[in-house]
Amino acid sequence: MQTTQSTKRKQPFPLPNPHIIAKFGLVQKRNTQKLKHTTNKMKTPIIALILSLFLAFSSQAKNKTVKTDSVEIIKDFNSAFKFQNYYISAQPSLEVLRWYKSQGVSSIINLRTEKENQDFATYAFNEKNMAKELDLDYYSLPIGGIKDYTPENLEAFAKLIEGDKKLLIHCRSAGRATTVFMAYLIKHKGYSVNEAAKVGRQLKFSLPLEKVLGKEISLEIED
Template identity: 40%
Template sequence: MKSLSFLLMLLLINLVFITETSFSKSFEKKDFPKIQKLGEIAPNLYQSGNLFFSGQPNLETFEWLKTQEVDLIINLRSEKENDEFAKSAFNEKERAAILGMKYISIPVSGNDSYTKENLIKFGDALNSRYNKVFIHCASCGRVSNFMIAYLVQYQNYEMNEAIDFGKQLRFSFPLENLLDKKIIWKTD
């Protein structure tokens, strides 16, 4: 009986370890995350491993995400944007609950919202025990900024690597366009 209990305990520890590390494995540095544009599903919809990104999704996108086994939604739109959208279309938090998805709102409404505290909330959500995650804002711009910061802060990416990831979404660095050359960032 003791050996059966011991084996069950080992199995449980292994399951917890696999679950806790499964998400972070999708962003190991040796496998630089590539973005796939899923424009045939919805405009501004992208995928990288277990992550999906977009601007404001419609009901059909929510339904499709459920078929992809997405179990966490992170919404970076402001409270005002969410309220206005709910009045004209649907309540996203309620829709997520109906579909059995966890919903986290991290309201970002301007430069004052790009805080270390919001990045910590974002990082905690991404590092939680969810299988697949959908992250969105209104146009995917805030998403790319938070992903760049997440890759640098939590996954030890160099700034240029993280920016290259963000550029596959909706991040732009106009100074590079003006100078017509890549900017080499230095990190502390």
């Protein structure tokens, strides 16, 4: 009697569980209809989830400070710079003040002392009066030297520049304006000292030691 050998083809490997296949999108024909039904049921919650994540991300991005070190040098004027919505400069002339107005500046923060402003008015113009004539908000925050670099003055400065309006911040040569602005970036905008210094070096911040060494110095705040 002849023995008949089975001709059933051997599977090279066992077929995976159809439920596992379905998770990877590889569905057998007999399960296609069932998967379609499941997919349709899942569409609505998935879309809702994606939408909620998008809205949450958008809200977070809107509230998060965007850090940048890009400073625009305004070459037509002496020591004049633009960083984000802030103009930081030396004492502007009347012509330059009018130019700032044309660029959308709405407020001036003058860091010069009362004596400096009085002296300037004798040979140039009264800045406070001119600001009023140009319909610019004018604020005086005298920073005369080391004694005026205080946490209290920094807080006063921060209150003046909050918001997204365009501002002009100036002193005589932009040095004091740079120092106070750097402190503001660190204390109120989340910049590290090195990040603020990177911005400041493009303004009027400098350390003589860096010039002697020919290298930038890494800085940090000690608790």
